Amino acid sequence: MTHQWWRDAVIYQIYPRSFADASGDGYGDLRGVISKLDYLRDLGVDAVWLSPFYTSPMADAGYDVADYCDVDPMFGDLADADALIAEAHERGLRIIVDLVPNHSSSEHRLFQAALAAGPGSPERENYLFRDGLGDEGELPPNNWTAVFGGRSWTRLTAADGTPEQWYLHLFDPEQPDWNWEHEPVRELFDDTLRFWLDKGVDGFRVDVAHGLVKAEGLPDQVSTDSDLGFQTGPQWDQDGVHEIYRRWRAVLDGYDGDRSLVAEAWVEDPERLKLYLRPDEMHTAFNFEFLDCLWDADAYRKVIASTMAANESVGAPTTWVLSNHDVVRHVSRLGLTVPGSSHEGLGLRDEQPDNVLGLRRGRAATLMMLALPGSAYLYQGEELGLPDHTTLADDVRQDPTWTRSGHTRVGRDGCRVPLPWLADAPAYGFSPTGESWLPQPDSFEELAADRQVGVAGSTWTLYRDALRLRREFGLGRGELTWLDAGEHVVGFDNGDVRVLTNVLGDPQPLPEGWTVLLASADVDGELPTDVTVWLQRV
Known part of the structure; x- marks a missing residue:
């Protein structure tokens, strides 16, 4: 059997608006991505995942999609998407695009048609409209809360000012949830998959994969707590999602080239998460339990062992990740007093992390992760050792979490700050005009790519060397054997490589x-605190 690339691939996440700006408007774009493909090839990744670049009013930075089969002018056009796919393939890089199936934008043509058609119409079956409770329907249909804050229901008002039905949105009011019990919605996404597969993409990252199907009758949730962590309740991880993914898998299997699906499913129990990875469903799923782990040796051993065992029971690899566009970068998480204790955004009024200590631990965590069997995802800029921007001014924040939470949660802007490419250029080379949609911290100067690429001891060089050795020694395809290396050491053998993390x-x-x-910091006959080393037998 031919080796399936997604089983051990290292995939680099690009958040397009913050990666590289070719047009000069201060927002990254697809032409900017194309201009940096050689950089990614030289780094040594196998594939690129792009966060949404589709037509969108940008209420949630593109995760509110108005047209799944077109490119927003902010990022370019379909010709740019075609060029990006072709240019990436020429360099041996595969392309994964984001699919956002839980909700659309409120400006999507089908939601606008549902608003115009009114209660009881076939058009409203595409979304989750319900009459309200109370004598006059003045109460929402249930007590669900939105991930970004506030309730999950918004009431409509008719043209004559009369209060009308409510619609469900698990995130922002401008992101109404699709009704996945409705066959035309399923057909719409079949067509969307085929549109991008026909263009040559190699797979899809599925946003909110655990949220599409809601419990029958939309019952109240027992707890009204909701955050960006593991999500439980009648609106999450319902068994009905698996029928959808079996259908999608059949679509992908009809194409040549080993196309893949990766689930963003915030499901804490590995036994539940593995259900997404059965042989006829998703190929991989992010291991968020690993991402959420405290900087604690015993905790890492338990998470690694339990998640690998669960995935192996359904024949799936484990997919490791430490950072992404929704969480505090791991350099800053690991620099907190309780390292790794918060993946929520950090702001001016929060504890400020020790990013020097966090980078030491972050490099060690990365070397541990990249030595594990399975696939791995890197978030743009982590190869530069970037921290979160934890001192962003309140008035520049754009994440809807900030406004929807009544300014009690700062949101995710800190991990989405545009990348630094050139230390001595305006906007650190992100844009030819010096424009930048979010301000960059002063610390980015010394971390800019031109200060690190090919420089001995730099974080970029550490990542490049780790990816080269990972491929050379087949670590992604290997088998893990645990070592008893002491209370504070995560120790294992993977083939011919011994890995020790203090x-x-x-x-x-x-x-x-x-x-x-390879080592994450200098070693001289001993393994220092907060360091990972890869060893080979003499």
Whole structure:
């Protein structure tokens, strides 16, 4: 059987508006991505995942899609998308695009048609409209809360000012949820998959994969707490989602080239998450339990072992990740007093992380992750050791979490700040005009790509060397054997490579008979605190 690329691939996430701006308007675009493909090839990744670049009013930075089969002018046009796919393939890079199936934009033509058609119309079956409770329908249909804050229901008002039905939105009011019990919605997404597969994309990252189907009758949730962490309740992780993914898998399997699906499913129980990975459903799913892990050796051992065991039981690889566009970058998470304790955004009034210490731990965490069997995702800029921008001024924040929460949660802008390419250029080379849709911190100057690419000891070079050795030693395809290396050391063998990560422990001697392949910091006969080393037998 031919090896399936997605089983051990390292995939680089691009958040397009913050990656590289070719047009000069201060927003990244597809031409900017094309201009940096050589950089990604040289880094050594196997594939690129692009966050949404579709037509959108940008209420949630493109995750409110108005047209799934077109490109928003902010990012370019369909010709640019075609060029990007072709240019990436020429360099041996695969392309994964984001699919946002839980909700659309309120400006989507089908939602606008539903508004115009009125209660009881066939058009309203595409979304989740309901009459309200109370004598006059003045109460929402249930007590669900939105991920971004506030309730999950918004009431409409008719043209004559009369209060009308309510519609469901698990996120922002401008992101109404699709009704996945309605066959035309399923057909719409079949067509969307085929549109992009016909253009040559290699797979899809499925946004909110655990949210499409809601419990029958839309019952109240027991707890009204909701955040960007693991999500439970009648609106999440319902068994009905699996029928949808079996259908999608059949679509992908009808194409040549080993196309893949990766689930963004915030499902805490590995036994529930593995259901998404059965042989006829998704190929991979992000391991958010690993991302959420505290900087604690025992916690890492347990998470790695439990998630790998669950995935192996359905024949699926484990997909490792430490950072993405929704969480505090791991350099900053690991620099907190309780390292790794918060993936919510950090702002001016929050604890400020020690990013020097966080970078030391972040490099160690990355080397541990990249030595594990399975696939891995990197978030743009982590190869530069970028921290979150935790001192953004309140008046520049754009994440709907900030406004919907009544300014009690700062949101995700801090991890979405445009990348620094050139230390001495305006906007650090992100844009030829010096424009930048979010301000960059001063710390980005010394972390800019031109200060790091090919420089010995830099974080970029560490990532490049790790990816080269990972491929050379077949670590993504390997098997993990645990070592008893002490209370504070995560130790395992993967084929011919021994991996030791000292998590908060005292320095300890390196084992005799082994030579250092790669280390996250200087080692001289011993494994220092908060350092990972890859060893090969002499």
